[in-house]
Amino acid sequence: MSALRLVVRRLLASTPLLFLTSALTFVLVSLVPGDPARTIAGQHSTAEQYQLIRDRLGLDQPLPVQYWNWLTQAFHGDLGSSLFSGEAVTSILSNRLPVSLSLILASTVVSGLAGVALGLLSARRGGVLMRLVDGLATLGLAAPPFWLALLVIEVFAVTLRWFPVTGYVPLEENPGGWAGSLVLPVTSIALGAVAIIAKQTRDSVLDTMNKDFIRVMQANGFSPRSILYRHILRNAALPIVTVLGVLMVSLLGAVVFVETVFAMPGIASLTQQATIQHDIPVIQGAVLYITVFVIVVNLAVDLAYVRLDPRVRTS
Amino acid sequence: MSVISRHRAAAGLLSVALVTASTAACGGQASGAGGSDTLTVISGTAPATLDPVKANVGSDNWFVNLAYDTLLRLGPDGEIQPGLAEKWGYVGENNKVFDLTLRADAKFADGTPVTARAVADSLNYARKNGLNSATWSSAIDSVTATGPLTVRVRCATPHPVLPMLLNQIQLMGSVISPKGLADPSKMGSASFGAGPYVLDSAQSATGDHYTYTPNPNYWDKSRIHWKKVVIKVVTNPSSGLDAVKTGQADLIPVIANQADTAKTSGLAVINAPIAFVGVNLADRDGTLAEPLGDVRVRQALNHAVNRQAITQAVFREYGQPTAQLSLPGLDGYVSDYDNRYPYDPERAKKLLAEAGYPDGFSLRAEVQGVNGFDLVPQAVFQQWKQIGVTVNVVTDTTVGGFLANATSKTFPALGFAYGGLPTYLTSLDWMLPHTSAFNPFASKDDKLTAMLAEAAAAPESKQAGLYRNAMRYVVDQAWFVAVARQDNIYAYNDKKLTGVTVAPGYLPDLAWTVAPK
Numbered sequence: 001m002s003a004l005r006l007v008v009r010r011l012l013a014s015t016p017l018l019f020l021t022s023a024l025t026f027v028l029v030s031l032v033p034g035d036p037a038r039t040i041a042g043q044h045s046t047a048e049q050y051q052l053i054r055d056r057l058g059l060d061q062p063l064p065v066q067y068w069n070w071l072t073q074a075f076h077g078d079l080g081s082s083l084f085s086g087e088a089v090t091s092i093l094s095n096r097l098p099v100s101l102s103l104i105l106a107s108t109v110v111s112g113l114a115g116v117a118l119g120l121l122s123a124r125r126g127g128v129l130m131r132l133v134d135g136l137a138t139l140g141l142a143a144p145p146f147w148l149a150l151l152v153i154e155v156f157a158v159t160l161r162w163f164p165v166t167g168y169v170p171l172e173e174n175p176g177g178w179a180g181s182l183v184l185p186v187t188s189i190a191l192g193a194v195a196i197i198a199k200q201t202r203d204s205v206l207d208t209m210n211k212d213f214i215r216v217m218q219a220n221g222f223s224p225r226s227i228l229y230r231h232i233l234r235n236a237a238l239p240i241v242t243v244l245g246v247l248m249v250s251l252l253g254a255v256v257f258v259e260t261v262f263a264m265p266g267i268a269s270l271t272q273q274a275t276i277q278h279d280i281p282v283i284q285g286a287v288l289y290i291t292v293f294v295i296v297v298n299l300a301v302d303l304a305y306v307r308l309d310p311r312v313r314t315s
Numbered sequence: 316m317s318v319i320s321r322h323r324a325a326a327g328l329l330s331v332a333l334v335t336a337s338t339a340a341c342g343g344q345a346s347g348a349g350g351s352d353t354l355t356v357i358s359g360t361a362p363a364t365l366d367p368v369k370a371n372v373g374s375d376n377w378f379v380n381l382a383y384d385t386l387l388r389l390g391p392d393g394e395i396q397p398g399l400a401e402k403w404g405y406v407g408e409n410n411k412v413f414d415l416t417l418r419a420d421a422k423f424a425d426g427t428p429v430t431a432r433a434v435a436d437s438l439n440y441a442r443k444n445g446l447n448s449a450t451w452s453s454a455i456d457s458v459t460a461t462g463p464l465t466v467r468v469r470c471a472t473p474h475p476v477l478p479m480l481l482n483q484i485q486l487m488g489s490v491i492s493p494k495g496l497a498d499p500s501k502m503g504s505a506s507f508g509a510g511p512y513v514l515d516s517a518q519s520a521t522g523d524h525y526t527y528t529p530n531p532n533y534w535d536k537s538r539i540h541w542k543k544v545v546i547k548v549v550t551n552p553s554s555g556l557d558a559v560k561t562g563q564a565d566l567i568p569v570i571a572n573q574a575d576t577a578k579t580s581g582l583a584v585i586n587a588p589i590a591f592v593g594v595n596l597a598d599r600d601g602t603l604a605e606p607l608g609d610v611r612v613r614q615a616l617n618h619a620v621n622r623q624a625i626t627q628a629v630f631r632e633y634g635q636p637t638a639q640l641s642l643p644g645l646d647g648y649v650s651d652y653d654n655r656y657p658y659d660p661e662r663a664k665k666l667l668a669e670a671g672y673p674d675g676f677s678l679r680a681e682v683q684g685v686n687g688f689d690l691v692p693q694a695v696f697q698q699w700k701q702i703g704v705t706v707n708v709v710t711d712t713t714v715g716g717f718l719a720n721a722t723s724k725t726f727p728a729l730g731f732a733y734g735g736l737p738t739y740l741t742s743l744d745w746m747l748p749h750t751s752a753f754n755p756f757a758s759k760d761d762k763l764t765a766m767l768a769e770a771a772a773a774p775e776s777k778q779a780g781l782y783r784n785a786m787r788y789v790v791d792q793a794w795f796v797a798v799a800r801q802d803n804i805y806a807y808n809d810k811k812l813t814g815v816t817v818a819p820g821y822l823p824d825l826a827w828t829v830a831p832k
Contacts, residue, residue, distance in 0.1 A: 039715030265523035
């Protein structure tokens, strides 16, 4: 199958997913008790003031009508505006998207590079290093990102003062500051992920090393370096890429906490705040962006399969 | 590409990442709080809105006060000082007519003059749209310009604390320019005030940080102490305090269990009472929970609470036990009423038996699980168990959810946290027969209503005494179980800042008094 056909097929198949998640979010949010009009009106409002706000926000309309209105607007690129600040949802999200993307991409790159490097080393050297990777993997899995975040802040921000405690510096404003603001958050997200990828890499590489074709190559005098990088790693890459893809999506959960602890204005913390406030347009917009992100990641993983494995290309 | 070069490329990428990170590390450290010309403060919440009259009193004041001057100004000593108005006062008797004379040299940040007409329009906008207007300014009938610089406020019923309503704490007196009133939706992204600073939207990001720069048209340049004021929103309390500890920021509101950490890190810590917390016995006629209709039962519920223990556990030294709805320094405060209901479970049981409930009873209650507002009510419910009173608690996790339930008249008791106010304003929410989240059943007590009416119309010299009588009466009637006064606590870098003050009902004034040392 050509890559283009795969992309088109995947995108077509994803369209119902977008509808489904947006409709599901709408229903779920409406089931949560709480009323944004009540919050906006405040504790001193009269019944008339409260009713006026409900009318203005369209909260009195039946749920399907509210959803339909949102959907038709969304088709025209208008995701509505925040019930609280009145700011356009697209503008809020476009300000916050780079923050979350920076965190997720940097964490994936760092954990991918470091994890594969560690995994390869331990597969080749074995012994103490192998046990160390196993130990680190257990530790990385056991240490949740929120605990790691507090730990790295205490050591590297409060005591050593190498990095800022809070905040995000936009890349276009100051690339050095951007990288600096990412170091601690990315460390706390990536440590666990490095461990998972290292272990996965080691196991896949060892598994491939024991395959017959590798023995044949070794017997035929291929250089060990060429065998390792060109053949073993390539074969071992499929499960690693799968894990990376799953990891990238699952990092969203860790990002919610890390954005809050490091006071970074990203989409994950925005979604959390908006949910507490019942700010439906913001929640809908954020969920839409996140769904698109998940679709894109899955597509990228599939394309990577095509590139890495000739069997996928011909099937 | 050969295998080796691919391998090197990966190694190169890693080292680039490491080098960038280490350069950034130096940059991050050097930037600090933005130098001695910049004031950086931390707020635990983003402002609900930047429209001054729709913003939340307390949590949003800094965001509003920097850009919007108010007609009057409250000092830390509780005295009212001039603001955009130079002279003010009630005309005639009964506190129904109030005149303000504006200063002649004040301009909005856009350069247009602050006229009586603009002020009247702004106050009328606040009356119609203000978050607290339905209660606090409900007595006002009209606001009109009576001359180029004179404004008259007329009230249908006496309003004895208009000067308190129009200062920087209650926000309703924040004067908005005609340009701002022409399109209020723009107030979310720009400021339209006559304050010492203006919001710099290019250097701000909604929900994350808000930057203010000096207003070139400000009428008193000596008040402008900073080239830039940045309010950074950090919702995680420990990250916020860490930012101040490391010099990334200069000032932060903290919670009781952070105060010691702040002190040991070399920061200055100041505190003053801000609010009272407890359980509101809202169903005073016994509509839903019959026992609450008997004053002896309500008093029993007060005697069954060990205020000292709860206050110590929840607020440590940053709270004081109390049984009333006022703070020291405010007009209704009765010093000997903090201990009106000493902890005495035996007496409580006796009172319950006299009222016909020797074995206790059960009732429903609603608490707000936001900002730890449920801690004190939950402790109260635990202590009630020892006199046989059991509570089925519903915890709301959002403010909107709490307000909706509180006004639904399905809960006889409600947990509360309420900021200290002049008793006239408190009485509108709590003591007069108006439906509100604090008086959902619109409880009516003719004697109390008459006492409050007399106090509201009295000359200033007599008001405090009359309001103290009203407070004594309502506490005797046990309409609520107030438990503690809670402090407002701030930690700040006293090597950099001076003029940081907090007092009952007063917040550190970033716009005027917080200055470089």
